[in-house]
Amino acid sequence: MSKARLIITAITIEHCTQAEAARRYGVSPGWVSKLMARYVAEGESALEPRSRAPKHGPTRISATTIALIMQLRTQLLERGLDAGAHTIAWHLTHHHNVTVAPATIWRHLRTAGLIEPQPQKRPRSSYIRFEAALPNETWQADFTHWPLSNGTDSEILSFIDDHSRYALSVTAHHRVTGPIVRTVFAQTTAEHGIPASTLTDNGMVFTTRLSGGRGQNVFEHDLARLGIQQKNGHPYHPQTQGKVERLQQTMKKWLTHRPRPHDLLELQLLLDAFTDEYNHRRPHRALERTTPAAAYAARPKATPNRSESEQRARVRTDTIDNHGRITLRHAGRLHHIGLGRTLARTRVIVLIDGLEIRVVHRSTGELIRELTLDTTRDYQPQQPRNPRT
Known part of the structure; x- marks a missing residue:
């Protein structure tokens, strides 16, 4: 028998006073008074257990905001853009004048079945991150493959600024060769200036240091002539060039949501649209939700004439x-x-x-x-x- 029923029985049948019942069962007289008032007004239903949850949630977001979160999630995914909780929070703040914590957004997305927790993933805090202090201090470069609609393969060459994640050049080719790397690099430096250093993998179009040859390829020759420090990652360790690898992952996700291009011209038009979106309108989490273009323009550019220690100072x-x-x-x-x-x-x-x-x-x-x-x-x-x- 519940304590509430015992107290009601003691008062109504044994004719105890409310104060005596409170002392007997170790509760406050005020609680007994409220219990009796509910019993008189509601009868036996007053003895049923009641939820202690608050009737009103002052921090609870509205149904309209929840619907907007789901709409933004769908729209961003359809465009091939990042649709995580932090990105949705940024769009709510900047485009809808609504402030919602990313944790709240994530909770509603999970409740709606739109995301699944992945506790097996390595936490971001466990990664050791390296970032150049100035724009043009280091450029990362790499190329990746993308099939055309007729089944033939194409290759996409990308240059990205290490400090700002600014996509300096993203170009489509039938096959990336040493002369193509040299030409695209020259065009990129003509537009954005000469970097202090480059960081690439050990592909033959970038370096011959692991090929057994004694000479330099055309890209290495140009770097040496311009006084640019050449840096290469360890073999089989693409994380060293993680920023350009991440750019390519984002780019492929974006391309997947577009019609497959018929030729290089159509692919290049898509890449130009992606680059514009990525540089000027897509908030970047690693840049405190600003855009790569803003981060690239915020600081003076490094040059090959200054040592890394001088630039950082x-x-x-x-x-x-x-x-x-x-x-x-x-x-x-x-x-x-x-x-x-x-x-x-x-x-x-x-x-x-x-x-x-x-x-x-x-x-x-x-x-x-x-x-x-x-x-x-x-x-x-x-x-x-x-x-x-």
């Missing part, structure tokens, strides 16, 4: 303090740079080239302030003071 991450300032040291002296209290606690990237200082928003890539450091003053105000007349 020019980049510093910081957080604007509560007074709207950042502090840096020059020639042993601290200088405070005013950026405005409205930007307090904003994470920024500080680019230092001698006395030339640029402060860039870490998430959006927006230039916050550019100045020449006045070494005679400890504080660099937001606006230069007007000279006295």
Whole structure:
């Protein structure tokens, strides 16, 4: 017999007072009073167990928002784009002015049967990630295969910037050869500048170092002539070129959702559309949900003339303090740079080239302030003071 029924029996049949029943069964008098009120109003149903779940969820998202999540999931998948919880959260914030936590989105997708948990997958936190500090510090390159509608094979050559994941060049060919790599590389450097280094696998179109030959191929010759450092991954370890490998995976997923091209011209048109989407409109999780184009344009470009240590010395991450300032040291002296209290606690990237200082928003890539450091003053105000007349 439940405690509630025992208390009701003691009061209605044994004629105990509510206070006596509360003492006998170790409950509060207030709870006994509420129980009796429910019993008088509802009868025997008042003795049934009741759920303790809250009747209202202040953080529960609306049915309209849930439907929008499902719609975005479907639309992104149909376009061959990433449709994970973080991407959907970004689209909700930027395109629908709705803020929902990725964990909440993931939970509703799982409840709807649209995703399955995969606990066997290796967690992201276990990976050791390497990233160039500046655009053009390292370019990764690789090629992959894609069949045309008539059954013939084609090959897609890709160059990607290691720092920003910006797709520098994605081109279609019947077969990628050494001269083609040389030509595409020359076209890419003419458009984006000369990189400080390249990173590729050990394919013969990129290097002859494992072929037993003593000479260089045309790509290696051009790199040496331009002073570009050539780096190659370990054999059978594609993770070294993980960024270009990931680009190719994303590209193939996107191509799968389009009609199979009949020839190289149609394939190239598709690749141009993909590259535009990837660089300018697709938020990248590794870039704090900004686009590769914004990340590529946010910092000055590295060149072969500067060593890697010199390039890294020019980049510093910081957080604007509560007074709207950042502090840096020059020639042993601290200088405070005013950026405005409205930007307090904003994470920024500080680019230092001698006395030339640029402060860039870490998430959006927006230039916050550019100045020449006045070494005679400890504080660099937001606006230069007007000279006295």
